[in-house]
Amino acid sequence: MIQKKLPIIICILFCLNQNIIIQGQEIKSTNDFGLLDKSATAETCALYYNLKNISQKHMLYGHQDDMAYGVGWWNIDDQSDIKSVCGSYPAVFGWEIGNLGNERSLDSVLFSDIRKWIIKVYEMGAVNTISWHLNNPVTGNNSWDQTPAVKNILPGGNKHEFFKEQLKTFAKFNSALVDKNGVAIPVVFRPFHEHNGTWFWWGKKGCTIDEYKSLWKFTIEYLRDSLNIHNLIYTYSPDGQFTDYMERYPGDEFVDILGVDFYFRNKINDKQINEFVNTLTVLTKAAKSKNKVAVLSETGYELLKDSLWHTKAILNPIKKNRSKIEIAYMLTWRNARTNHFFAPYPTHPSVKDFITFYSDSYTYFAKDLKDIKLYKK
């Protein structure tokens, strides 16, 4: 009798005990990888899980708008300053969607091209991350217009409906980010960044701590629960000049990745390098205590005025402090033109040093992702 019922008993036991172990980590169900969105797609969960794993041994190299333009060129198929310099695309690609709803982004890139490149990046097995310099909803000017506006877009505010429309515009753009099989492409989404600065309307002078947290929570709940978006990994990213990293942190259930935007502004010296190391140490500690991922969400030294920046300021300091620093990726800011660039290009004096940085086993580029399936568990 018991023998006849054995398959049923096994089935019940299996259903009751859903917890599985993947590489030593207990996963409660296939969708519980610690993401704030419990309905996140399988590919999104896998990306988050793999970023967490990778950060223990490597750091992915990223570049903003890498496929879109570089120093001396604009929108050429398969062109990339990074690829021209070292032979491989970056492993992470940043995209900017300020001006969404128009034909071109605030940096004049066609949104139809951004979509095309996001798909290409995904099919290459690399990572896409999106930032959003949202126009000031009160004045309609760009995000650097500091006219207070956060209160106005929160529930009850006179621009709340308008803000919901903006989020719907984002949802529409996002819904077109699918591969050839219709699979939603995971995106590391980084809204309302550098909020501890005073340069954006969502900065610390434009809203109280509670208003900022409410804005963050509303945005996530609206995208996730009302607009049913499940391919996003949410990143909190203060500017590196913070006094308290957690000051405007909206809560563990509203953040997936802990980031920081750290720029080198002066001559590269020990003081600045120490500051950098300390910042990444604080970040790593916070992320680890929450079992979340840490990233250097923006970085650079404008015009790369020190040709050894990649090894002197980034690689060597991080490698020397590996016991305290685990970041899944760094994203170097854009190569817009000869007086506004952050990454090397073929004739730049930093190329040799960049090749050293690229060749180090700690850094991962697109080429290194060939055997790593970021979107599979």
Ligand code: BMA
């Ligand atoms: C800033 C600058 C601007 C750009 C903005 C959004 O850091 O690079 O030129 O418009 O980012 O990409």
